[in-house]
Amino acid sequence: MTAPPTHSHRLSRLVNIGIPYLWLGLFFLLPFAIVLRITIAEPALAQPPYTALWEWVGDGMLQIQVNLQNFILIWEDDIYLAALLNSLWVAFICTVFCLLLGYPMAYAIATAPERRRMILLMLIILPFWTSFLIRVYAWIGILKTNGLLNNFLLWTGLIDTPLHILHTQSAVYIGVVYSYLPFMILPLYANLTRLDPTLLEAAADLGCRPFRAFLRVTLPLSMAGIVAGSMLVFIPVVGEFVIPDLLGSPGSLMVGKLLWTEFFSNKDWPLAASLAILLLALLVVPFVLMQRLQTRIEEGPA
Amino acid sequence: MKRRSWPLLGVLAFGYAFLYVPILLLILYSFNESRLVTVWSGFSFKWYGELLHNRQLLDAAWLSVRIAAVNATVAMILGTLAANALTRHGRFRGRTGFELLLTAPLVMPDVIIGLSLLLLFVAMQQTIGWPDGRGFTTIAIAHITFSMAYVTVVVRSRLARMDASLEEAAMDLGARPLTVYLRITLPLIAPALLSGWLLAFTLSLDDLVIASFVSGPGSTTLPMVVYSSVRMGVSPQINALATLIVAIVALAVIVAGWTMRQKPDRAQKRGA
Numbered sequence: 371m372t373a374p375p376t377h378s379h380r381l382s383r384l385v386n387i388g389i390p391y392l393w394l395g396l397f398f399l400l401p402f403a404i405v406l407r408i409t410i411a412e413p414a415l416a417q418p419p420y421t422a423l424w425e426w427v428g429d430g431m432l433q434i435q436v437n438l439q440n441f442i443l444i445w446e447d448d449i450y451l452a453a454l455l456n457s458l459w460v461a462f463i464c465t466v467f468c469l470l471l472g473y474p475m476a477y478a479i480a481t482a483p484e485r486r487r488m489i490l491l492m493l494i495i496l497p498f499w500t501s502f503l504i505r506v507y508a509w510i511g512i513l514k515t516n517g518l519l520n521n522f523l524l525w526t527g528l529i530d531t532p533l534h535i536l537h538t539q540s541a542v543y544i545g546v547v548y549s550y551l552p553f554m555i556l557p558l559y560a561n562l563t564r565l566d567p568t569l570l571e572a573a574a575d576l577g578c579r580p581f582r583a584f585l586r587v588t589l590p591l592s593m594a595g596i597v598a599g600s601m602l603v604f605i606p607v608v609g610e611f612v613i614p615d616l617l618g619s620p621g622s623l624m625v626g627k628l629l630w631t632e633f634f635s636n637k638d639w640p641l642a643a644s645l646a647i648l649l650l651a652l653l654v655v656p657f658v659l660m661q662r663l664q665t666r667i668e669e670g671p672a
Numbered sequence: 673m674k675r676r677s678w679p680l681l682g683v684l685a686f687g688y689a690f691l692y693v694p695i696l697l698l699i700l701y702s703f704n705e706s707r708l709v710t711v712w713s714g715f716s717f718k719w720y721g722e723l724l725h726n727r728q729l730l731d732a733a734w735l736s737v738r739i740a741a742v743n744a745t746v747a748m749i750l751g752t753l754a755a756n757a758l759t760r761h762g763r764f765r766g767r768t769g770f771e772l773l774l775t776a777p778l779v780m781p782d783v784i785i786g787l788s789l790l791l792l793f794v795a796m797q798q799t800i801g802w803p804d805g806r807g808f809t810t811i812a813i814a815h816i817t818f819s820m821a822y823v824t825v826v827v828r829s830r831l832a833r834m835d836a837s838l839e840e841a842a843m844d845l846g847a848r849p850l851t852v853y854l855r856i857t858l859p860l861i862a863p864a865l866l867s868g869w870l871l872a873f874t875l876s877l878d879d880l881v882i883a884s885f886v887s888g889p890g891s892t893t894l895p896m897v898v899y900s901s902v903r904m905g906v907s908p909q910i911n912a913l914a915t916l917i918v919a920i921v922a923l924a925v926i927v928a929g930w931t932m933r934q935k936p937d938r939a940q941k942r943g944a
Contacts, residue, residue: 387766389750390753390824400792401788402788404791410731418798472684492929496921496922499874500695500914501898503878503895504898508697551691608781609782609784629783643712653779661775665771
């Protein structure tokens with residue numbers, strides 16, 4: 371449809387593009403500029419608790435204050451780097467586990483009979499509609515030393531002494547995989563249902579064994595879904611706060627929790643802002659990767 | 673499809689068990705008499721009674737529902753506009769940036785969104801005097817900013833799959849673009865608008881981290897109350913609350929599924 375640009379068309383462009391752009395520019399983009407500016411401020415006992423960037427000191431003198439102490443501190447104090455590395459590690463491990471569990475599930479749903487497919491998919495989405503916080507909370511009762519899992523394992527006689535799982539890294543892995551699994555399954559499912567079944571038939575006709583056909587045909591063709599799902603899990607998990615806070619050990623920190631503590635407990639806004647910028651810088655690469663891929667999927671042949 | 677493979681079905685069953693067993697246990701233990709969540713001592717409704725008398729929790733729930741409703745409505749409008757822009761206006765200048773701004777909120781860690789918006793609100797209050805303090809408005813703005821991106825995803829996919837011939841027919845018969853949009857397009861994408869609205873509503877109702885950053889004294893949302901009571905340890909009242917939420921969601925899904933099943937019949941009858 372190529373209509374000549376009329377007055378109403380231009381108005382509709384202005385409304386459809388302009389209003390969301392303005393909103394996101396003001397409330398999503400601009401804040402990052404302010405965060406960046408606050409990373410070079412000093413914490414102060416004031417309202418708000420940081421120093422101003424510039425100050426008129428009389429005689430036409432403008433004094434600009436740049437405080438690089440926050441980044442130096444983050445660099446020199448091991449706790450921050452350790453937290454950043456640990457967050458990346460946790461996100462990586464959990465993405466792998468989500469993929470290992472999510473791929474077969476998405477594949478099974480995509481190849482299920484049409485009638486059952488919608489119900490199976492609905493059951494994946496459903497937990498997403500109930501409270502995330504409460505679903506994480508459910509795991510406390512399960513993983514506690516005197517919790518349901520330990521009681522069950524003791525009852526079956528598989529173990530003699532209760533396992534210590536809650537407040538360890540393993541509990542964080544379980545909680546993250548549990549919470550983010552649907553984010554892995556949905557893009558994979560969307561990708562796998564669009565796969566042309568005649569390709570597999572052709573492979574079979576040419577004498578290819580099913581598993582080999584899967585490795586040589588299905589898996590490469592679903593790469594886009596794998597990357598999309600992995601990024602949907604990896605990126606938010608790096609900055610996750612609720613799961614490490616409720617299930618994790620106080621010792622091994624994740625950057626999201628550290629940022630929270632610096633902000634709410636230590637009231638050090640500039641340090642929290644510096645951590646946010648670092649976290650953001652870490653996530654730019656996976657984010658651009660995801661964005662590129664998405665554009666390619668939308669432009670390329672379906 | 674050929675024969676089903678048993679290992680695959682095994683993984684599928686395990687996956688669903690993994691997703692649902694924790695929720696089922698939560699529901700089961702909400703009817704437990706004992707305060708100890710792990711010891712079953714008899715059936716009881718007492719935690720529901722306590723829940724309904726928990727003033728703080730009820731106030732927070734009411735605040736959360738109001739914020740969620742405002743958020744869902746505004747996010748639905750903004751998200752639909754953005755979806756229109758992406759499906760109807762081709763390669764406009766700044767499209768890449770536009771798409772970037774609409775994808776980033778989907779994956780951006782909550783702590784970053786929360787902190788950056790708080791710093792924005794503080795800076796705005798200092799320079800233009802608005803928003804005056806933090807609470808309902810600032811939480812709603814923060815929630816709209818990330819939930820509109822989700823609405824865009826939902827509405828965009830519906831718009832992209834839509835049959836354009838009805839719109840073209842109306843256009844050929846001389847209807848003006850706005851009339852076509854309001855009379856033809858909107859009714860066609862109404863289910864997507866509704867699911868976008870519901871999604872935005874749930875996202876808002878569920879958010880702890882962003883709300884904690886941008887809320888002020890006296891505006892405590894439901895997740896904030898739940899979080900502080902969960903930090904104290906396991907509490908059967910939270911189990912009761914979880915059960916109520918699950919019941920409401922399940923009911924909504926059943927009603928939605930039922931109405932969707934009714935619709936094709938009606939359309940067929942009308943066509944006949």
